[in-house]
Amino acid sequence: MRELIKYESRKYFKSNKIIMPLLFWILFLRVCYSEGNLSYVPSIVMSMGVLFFVMTWISFSYQEVEELISEQLLVLKLQSAELYNVSKFIFLLLIGLGFSILGIAFPMIQNLLNHFSIFNREIIIPDIINGVVLHFIIASVGVALGALFHPRIIKDKMSVLMVVTAAILGYAKGPIILEFPISKFVLWIFPPVYDILGSFNGQEYFDLQHMILPILYGCVYSIIIAVIQLICLKKVKF
Amino acid sequence: MSAIISLSNISKKFGRNEVLSNINLTIQKGQSIAFVGNNGSGKSTLLKIVCGLTNPTSGEVKCAKRLKFNYVPEHFPKMSITVKQYLTHMGLIEGMPENKVQEGIQELLKSFFMEQMTDSQMKHLSKGSLQKVAVIQALLSKPDVLLLDEPLSGQDVKSQRKFISMVKELNEQGVAILMSCHEMFLVNQLSSEAYEIKNMQLEPLDVTKYTDYDYDILSFEKPEMEANIPAVITEMIHKLDDNEGEIRMVVPREDSNQILMQMLQKGFKLRAMKGIDE
Numbered sequence: 001m002r003e004l005i006k007y008e009s010r011k012y013f014k015s016n017k018i019i020m021p022l023l024f025w026i027l028f029l030r031v032c033y034s035e036g037n038l039s040y041v042p043s044i045v046m047s048m049g050v051l052f053f054v055m056t057w058i059s060f061s062y063q064e065v066e067e068l069i070s071e072q073l074l075v076l077k078l079q080s081a082e083l084y085n086v087s088k089f090i091f092l093l094l095i096g097l098g099f100s101i102l103g104i105a106f107p108m109i110q111n112l113l114n115h116f117s118i119f120n121r122e123i124i125i126p127d128i129i130n131g132v133v134l135h136f137i138i139a140s141v142g143v144a145l146g147a148l149f150h151p152r153i154i155k156d157k158m159s160v161l162m163v164v165t166a167a168i169l170g171y172a173k174g175p176i177i178l179e180f181p182i183s184k185f186v187l188w189i190f191p192p193v194y195d196i197l198g199s200f201n202g203q204e205y206f207d208l209q210h211m212i213l214p215i216l217y218g219c220v221y222s223i224i225i226a227v228i229q230l231i232c233l234k235k236v237k238f
Numbered sequence: 239m240s241a242i243i244s245l246s247n248i249s250k251k252f253g254r255n256e257v258l259s260n261i262n263l264t265i266q267k268g269q270s271i272a273f274v275g276n277n278g279s280g281k282s283t284l285l286k287i288v289c290g291l292t293n294p295t296s297g298e299v300k301c302a303k304r305l306k307f308n309y310v311p312e313h314f315p316k317m318s319i320t321v322k323q324y325l326t327h328m329g330l331i332e333g334m335p336e337n338k339v340q341e342g343i344q345e346l347l348k349s350f351f352m353e354q355m356t357d358s359q360m361k362h363l364s365k366g367s368l369q370k371v372a373v374i375q376a377l378l379s380k381p382d383v384l385l386l387d388e389p390l391s392g393q394d395v396k397s398q399r400k401f402i403s404m405v406k407e408l409n410e411q412g413v414a415i416l417m418s419c420h421e422m423f424l425v426n427q428l429s430s431e432a433y434e435i436k437n438m439q440l441e442p443l444d445v446t447k448y449t450d451y452d453y454d455i456l457s458f459e460k461p462e463m464e465a466n467i468p469a470v471i472t473e474m475i476h477k478l479d480d481n482e483g484e485i486r487m488v489v490p491r492e493d494s495n496q497i498l499m500q501m502l503q504k505g506f507k508l509r510a511m512k513g514i515d516e
Contacts, residue, residue: 007327014318067315072291073375076307077332238291 004078004087005094012091017061021054025099029106036117041203043119044131047103048138049171052193054099055139056167059092059146060160072238085233089147089226096139104131121204130206134196137218141191144225145170153232166190174198192217242267242305242382242414243288248297249438250283257283259438261297265383270415272425274443275435281418282312284435285385288416308381312388312418314372316361321352321371324360328375339378346374349404350397366392373401377408384408386417390424392479395455395486399514402427423476423488426451451476452491453514456498459484461505468504471497488514 012018028050032043066074075081108128111118148154149163156162169176170191177184196214203210241264248261257280265271265288273281286292287299289307317324322343329339347353350370355363360371369392376384384405390398405428409415415428425432425445432443453476460483467475467485474497477488485506489497491513502508 003327003330007331010319010323010327011317067317069311069313070315070317072286072311073309073328074331075291076289076309077328079304079306235293237293238286 001083001087001090004074004084005091008088008091009094012062012065015065017065018058018095021058021061022099025051025054025102026106029103033107033110033118036114037120038118039204040119040121040123040127041200041206043107044104044134044206045197045200047107048135049193049197051099051103051135052138052142052171052191053167055092055096055142056146056163057142058095058099059143060149060163061146062088062092063147063150068238081234081237082230085230089143089229092143092147093136093140096143097136100132100135100139103135104128127206130211134206134211134214137215137222138193138196140222141170141193141196141218142167144222144229145191148225148229150229150233152236152238153229167193170194171197192221240267240302241265242302244300245288246298246300248284248287248294248299250280250287250292251295256295256438258287258294258435261440263433263440265414265416267382267414268409268412269431270409270417270429272417272419272429272432272445273435273440274419274422274425274432279435280438281435282387285309285387285416285418289383289385305382306379307383307385308376308379309385310372310376310387310389312391314368316363316368318359318361320357320359321347321363322356324371325375325378329378332379334379342378343374346377349400350374351394364392366394366397369393370397377404380408380411381413383414383416386415386419388419389417390419390421390477421477421488423453426476453488454491454494455486455488455510455512455514456494456501456508457484457486457510458501458506459509461507463505465504465506468500471500484509 029047032047071084075084078084107118108123111123116122145166146163149159151159154162169187170193172194173183173187173190174194177187195217199210199214200206243265245261245263245265248258249256250258257278261284273284275281283292287294289309290299319327325343325346326339329342330336334342347356350373352367352370352374355367360368363371369389373389373393386405389401393401402424405415409428417424417428419425425443429445432445433440434443435441472478474493475487475489479486487497494511498508498511
């Protein structure tokens, strides 16, 4: 598994597909934390929302890096299609972790360089840890969503449009449900991004009580989608 | 010999297009089977069904145990990593010890005249060199079953000879060889049993009628005016490589003179002629 992830990372980074999402993420962080006197929790929540889209983008584009023949050879070498598919998921989660750490490290460094004037209160260690954890949870939701639209599962050329629509509906389902309450019977199926981000409305600190539900939402959704993806890939094969 | 794979009533459809229908076949340990047939007849699909990469539409594939399949695909993808990096990763992913992987790679790269290309990016390799990488990754470890899908396409004659001898050696060690190919020359060299896929069915071919051949390799320069190889000659050719400006063919020695004369009459210029073993 370790060797497979090393191979995946070498191929992925050589493909240059990470450059655009990484630049976008850095640019967002630069703009977001260019002003001072920000509230910590709302800033982190906004950054989580953007990371969800970035990770969906990365996950979706990553599925196209490996050519079909190359995938077939790897499956035969591993003697397990499941192991191969799980390794790809783990690799994406590792990228998600990297982006999450960057999403917290960047404002912390900015804060330090600006004599602790970026945020309107002192940042404590739990703020940092909780920020990374929540970023990682939302990143895993994005990874799951992008991975579900694997070219072997959804062969439609409109899959880019489909993944973008699913991501937007996941992000904006709260206001849609408020406007059209009946839509909640359909919109629950989309990623729980609004539910996760909305849990921190009006919060000054990330306390454990308010974090449990969003973490559960993110983990359960990601695991369900990952299992569905693995089942679909096992069924369609090559 | 013991049966390791059995195919029962295998059918495969792509949409409404059926390519295989009610295929039954038992594959024994150490057997070497060739599947020949026209393009799109389902040869590659059958190989992929055998190793579980593709699901049959109906029917069943039974394996005696968990088998290790090594596979030489027909079209190997161009990648942005070097030959050595790719082969090293493949060996380690298979679970081979690092030193064995490095030894194996060095030996195989030397055997296939690729030592100079060790650090070349795979995306810059020619079709023939890429095909050699496909062969090397499959020969790094010993499998239970070796799947060969048009394995010789684009390779030079010396590498082809090396490949054939290595595959024969594996076969003698009990590795089952399943091969899809167009070339009767390769069937003659490697297979003890052959089937033609015709009308979605497997039709046994009499391989004994190909086994007594000695072969010559003829290389021709194409005439400036476009000329086709006469149909009567095409039927005699057991392997044909058509490169830009040059045609190389493997033909039964008894037909060499006739082929040579007809090709010269058609305006092709002879560039080289030698026995396959020279």
